[in-house]
Amino acid sequence: MSDVLVALVRVKKRDGRVEFSATGLRWTADASPGAPTGQHPPIVVPWSTVQDQQVSSLSSPKAMIRLRLAHNATLVMEFVAESGSLEEAFEVREQAKDLIARRLRENGARGTRSNAAALCNPTEIKQRAALLAANPALKRQHTEMVNDGLISEEDFWASRRHLIAGEASKRQKTGKTSAILTDLAADNDAAGNVVKYNLNAEVIHQIFIQYPAVYRAYQGQVPDKMTETEFWGAFFKSKYFHRDRKAGHEDMFTKYEEKEKEESKGVTIDPRGIVDPLIDLTSTEEDAAVHHAKRQTTEKENPSSITIAKFNRHGAYVLDPAHAGKLQQQKAGKGYAQQTLPQKKPKAGYLDNLEDATLLDDLQNKAAPPYNPLTLDDESRYFQHAEKGTAADGSKTGKLSLMDAAEVFQATCKAPIKLDNAYPTSTTCFNVLAEVVACSDSTSDSASASSAANLASGALAAEYIPNEFKKQVYNQFHDVCELLRHFLSFKAKVAEGGGPDAERKLNKIVEKMGSKYDELVKLRESLPPHEKNLLAPLLKPFDDQLNLAFI
Template identity: 25%
Template sequence: MSSMWEAGESVTTQAMAQYRKRSGTVYMTNRRLAWVPDGGLAPTISIKHDDIKGLFVSAETAAKVMIKIVEIKPDTSHAFVFTSGNAVKERNDFKDRLSTILAERQIRANVAAGGTGSNGGLSSGGGSPVISDASAPGTPKASAQSRMGPGGVRRGLNGSGPSAELKARFELLKQNKELAMLHKELVMGKHVTEEEFWESRKHLLRNKTAMDQQQKGQSSAWLDLKPETGESNDVKYVMTPQVIHSVCQQYPSIKRAYDNFVPDKLSEAEFWKRYFQSRFFHRSRSGRGANEPDDDIFDKALEEDEEETKSAPKRIKLDHINMLVDLSTTEEDHFESYTTPDSTMAAGKTKESKEAMPLIRRFNRYAQRVLNSTIGPKKPSTGSEPFNINGVERAIVLDDLREQKEASRIILDIQDTRRYFESQGGDLKSSKIAEGEDPADILKRCYEDFTTNEVELNKPFAIPESTFDTLMKNVKANRAKMMPPKDGSQLLPPQLYQEATACHAAGNEILRHFWASTSPDKAAKHMRMVESLKKIRDENVKALMIQASSLGAECLDAMKMMLKPMQSAIQKALKHAETARSKPAITRKLA
């Protein structure tokens, strides 16, 4: 194989892969990607690193594990299907390697174009890497957002390398449409650099990386294999490594047969072909009959599976269970009861429950295997759990029922209690009756005031209907004032409203960078943000106003209302920048 490669060329990654339904091996070297058919002596597909425009990958749940390489040449692409038992890992190795190559090439392009190295922005041409997760086999198509992959990258999060951070950035842009539009407006519009854009979004990258690193547990759903119908009405079943793993975990007898016969006595394809023709596979499907041929392997597996489901599970030793949750420990205290156990709830007592018992046991055993595959098998018990009386007391003793001990306190000893209570009563001079005032006269005046008002407490008080009408009018008027007025989303066309929202978001983002760069050590960035604010004000806002005015006065007013807060903030920022520039000159003049 060494004669295939040029001098100084070395293979970094290789895997078994089909190209146009032909079997072969795909190689990744330090110079190119090459595919060699089985039995071939030289690559029939050879793509240099600099000729790769982008790449696509199939979804994790797709039937075929694919990767598609797009060349810079127009309408030229190559799709490879990985066929080994470790196809997903091999495909991901190729994807990571290609992503790193594309990212490094983008950095070199930014430096050559006079950029800032790893701070370079996106490229709308052929230099931007493209990665896509397709939801179905075949040739995947990238959306408008997926074509905007970030170009320059620095070292990855947690030292994971540039490809990991590149992937995290790209996935965030693909999942968040608003973030992708803001990235396009700011970075591709050359208002801020790539690093400045992501500097304030490190938490998003960390969260995305943490979520990607989490291992997803196996689904407990019962596997249901459904056939696919081809063009010639032939029925076929697609067996991926994930499907094979699920079948073997769901049916241990099939796994034992697989381990005994594959690949020494039967090929993998022949084994699964006989499985789909056996009684084992068709036993729980409608339309089954006695037409399935006899098969020593799967008939024996069927007998083992049925025997396993018929037998009751082994009794579990309860010695290690805590006494607080062990319900069997108090069983002797409940003999005398006004209720009797429901016999229909006892397993295997009725005809219906007897028929359902094998299916219930099969589900329970499968659920237990899924649980063990996630948390691992349970460790054998070393003996009964020691009885801890302190733990029992903490669980059953209520603090509210305990006798409360009086807290230690210092007794306040007051010699003259009369003076103490007088001081606590406050100023009582204002409550004294004025000199010369008779208390009887005060009570008489209060009684006269009460009787002259003619208040009849024993009769209901009727409210006039006119009062209700006035109250209702006031409520409706206040509700109308509280209702939000029609905003731009209701008055502007959807496309124009989206452009106005993007402009508003871009302006706020540039304002944030402007106020964060007011220190003297960031003078260059500060001046760049000033120019960006002027561009937003003079170009973007003006263009939106022209479009809105062409649609009528109502749309123009709505556009002004939407952009007024941002325009005011931009005007304040530009005034601050002008004042800051004029201060040094005034200082020199005064000196």
């Protein structure tokens, strides 16, 4: 890609051309007849003022890039092609996206990923919004850090990918219902004169799956001979809809069903490619899929074949909606010419033998991995070890028998491991805590000593601290940690030559840390006199963290 890129871009419904250079971008509006000169001045954006970019997905109807600039300003560019082709517009947009990402990385900003995953992923945006709505503390931090312009959106969420992953795991796609659609519930009015049926796309699709004749009738009647409303009205009025309870009536749908049966006579499908014959309702003792000696039966001898086929279609639809249509005898062309579908090879898991099908491989003994056998001339020496007080060369060590050596080895393995000194005692922790409290800022030495003694002995429990103060300490803890984390991050970037953008963000964060320090001072001064000596030391660690920016 060249260092300079020129593209047709529409900004605020105004066509123009944008030029991407090494220093920034410049958009110039196209001249229009009758428009006064200077009505649409050019837009110049240096790369140092661009914080990040967001792009529309490839399935979007518009090829767009949204640049987030300093001081919460934005610039939205819609890429167009001279030929009007959307594919060409997306190609130019991808080139511009990669060029912008490279320029942002060179200027120390956080560029976008130059892959198919865009920063403005609609799913991730919904997950972020759900997290902010469910967590008031996180929303407050987002408002103070991002909306105030301290850091970018991506900087804020970079360390919270685990929260987004947890939110994504909560959202699962709902499966298809396993209820059999035998009769839809109708809504009757008070007088009983009007019956209403509520249909949606899922219910209509399920009707077409369970009743292929209805789908054939829909293709043949709508919209040439009747409207969709008239078609569904005729369906619910027909005896075909209520044939599970009544039989012997003919209507439009039964004619299409007869046509379906007629055309499916020459079509053969091996059901083993769709349904396991061990659970398939049609795989009976007379089925050639299990027993090749099949006895031909007519529909009069097997009147339940239609109902069984409906259950099989519904089962395939529930287990895998994408493969539900395989049980329908699909025909190519308008004439629905008869054809013999190719026999699919049964899957490896579908076995005709009941014993082979029910034999579970994971319950069998696994074969041992290959290994080189260990051959020893004297097996007793394998269990020997130097005893205390013996020579290193083993001259004084007596030769043990195999049984004695095995007993010594087992006793060594069973000997308990002493871990008494593995962890320090709690006394050390209380001593450190008492020293911190004693050295804290307090107006009375005696009060400090008293509070230190109370904390060290554990007499001051958490329930003695006011709940309002607990909330304030909790919020201050998260705010100070967030500021300190970004301060250390941008300080390292500036030390490595991160550029003016990183230095600008660092200065903003230092300024925010100073205001946070003043806020803690006001909070400490607002404490009641009788609680000041006990609660003020809890705020001292925050002061020490904020002082890192001014040391």
